[in-house]
Amino acid sequence: MKLLRQIVEPRLETLLASKGIEHGMWASALQPSRESDQGDLTLPCFAFASILRQAPQQIADTIANEFPELDCLQSISAVNGYLNFKANPVWLAQQILAGAVHVGDATKNSESASRSVLIEHTSANPNGPFHVGRARNAILGDTLVRLHRLHGDEVRAEYYVDDMGKQVGVLAWALEHLSEEEVNSLLSNRSKPSERWLHKEDHQRVRWYQAAQILRSDSDETKKAEIESEIGRLVHASEHGDQEVLQSFEDAYSPVLEGMLETLGRLGISFSTFTKESKFVVEGTVSQLMETLDNLDIAGTADNGAGYLDLGARGLKGKTEFFFRRGDGSSLYATRDVAYHQWKWGQSNRLINVLGEDHKLQAKQVGMTLEELGSKRPEVLFYSFIKLPEGKMSTRKGNVVFMDDLLEEAHAQAAVVVKELRPDYGDEQIAAIAEAVGTAAVRFNIIKVSPEKGFTFRWEEALAFEAGSAPFIMYSHTRACSISRRASGLDQTPVSVPDIGTMPSGLVELMRLMCCHNDVLEHAVEQQKTHIFALHMLELANAYNGFYRDCHVLNDNLVDGFFYEISELGRSLLRTGLQGLGISPIEQM
């Protein structure tokens, strides 16, 4: 709790300095209490024992006794060698009424000024519909974007379009060479595409891609060689900036990308800018880069003329050669990525990438190369892949859960629940609530776990609507909205902070969490840990429910002024927090 810390820390510094203990040795030890009934801030005194030659408990006792009395503190206690500072609920209430908890712009609560951030996420190959495996990137990335914005940062959300690789090459080749009949016959033993998505090009064109992949692996050798050489010619041409080929690629993938973006839009995910990979080839920055790399002292050349950097000389373990140029002189994906990052550093002074764990080595190589060139490394948020209970997902093999299907299913299941719980709602209202709840449940299911953890997608978990899920938070918000609606126009008692003895636990707990709200947001944004904020939102909702239980805002058509203020702040924090998680803060459900 920063609010409290700002007051307590300087006093503590003076007091401890008089005993010969410097600020530096305990500043990081002063932290939020683990048990909330013990206090709000805790200082372990064990480390002082050897300096003062006293038992930790004795030291804690002494400090507790000598610490000045402050309005902000309800109590200072010394337990088992820990010094616990407990905030005075009356003071918390006064802080809240005075507007100390800023909603929607935590930077007002922090010394760090507003910064500009460029967050690149998703950047999926536009070769087929979005599936759940890819979704972790998009949901994680978009949540990061939203939380940074909530924090007050200026954020640019960027999608790097892979418009010249083999994947797009295969798609373009297939669209040109395969008829619908051929595709259907090649895919005849696979499950038919859903009728529902006939209008979406991503679902249509992926079949050409899959059919081509079958031909590439199952044809006879002559046919295989013929296909490979044709695709190779296209890819090669694209890598040399051939405008005609690049245009044919774009014609092939654009409708797919559009379909993918439509799906993402349903999840509330959108981008500020799209940057095409080919840009750096066409503009010549990649070839300039390769020349520069050639002149580095760790550069080497293979027998066939291929260029590489010996990153082992800079401490990279395992495979030490990082190839940036093929024998034929063309660039590689990673080379273009280096050029892309150099360009990105010209766009923003903080770069964050969201990448799958399979990109770890590549990201390291790119990062080291950037440093070799005098640039900085971007910050990277890695995540583990989402698996199905049956195994890994793959667009090529076709064993995927499409995001479109998941969202339909989420909507349908949510609709069943709404209908059951609110039989008086009309169809339109049910549909609107089901859409918000369904998409929220899907997002939250992914956001609430830490990204490096392996994740197995299970329907029953994604669509759980109980405590610990997005609808739990949404529900608390609707309670606050309901109170807000009912209170408007009614008479109100004067807003005054109640006596400390009359404050129920539900009220105190909520006020405490409110006063930590922006601390948590700042922490989440600085550490790129979206799940910390997601879990905090669950706690906030839980605390609001406790307040709702203990404190009645409305009593016989008279509004309690103070409770109303608390409820309204709760409503704002819940609303903006939900938006920060990409969840639609509906007012009724």
Next chain:
RNA sequence: GGGCGUGUAGCACAGCUGGAUAAUGCAUCGGCCUCCUAAGCCGAAGAUCGCGGGUUCGAAUCCUGCCGCGCCCGCCA
């Protein structure tokens, strides 16, 4: 084989810049709708923190050796 990550109640998951009785949800068992929406609230039970060593006043957290799982180790993207 090498590199990176991960292993916490039946299941899922938080805590990991060392600190108090390891937090939370699901499932299980019990209680609460004449009272602002019960998608809620209150309570009970459930954990050799993968296994073995080490460092420390103190280890789920740091070091080390095993074991399981995941990802990577292309002049692919």
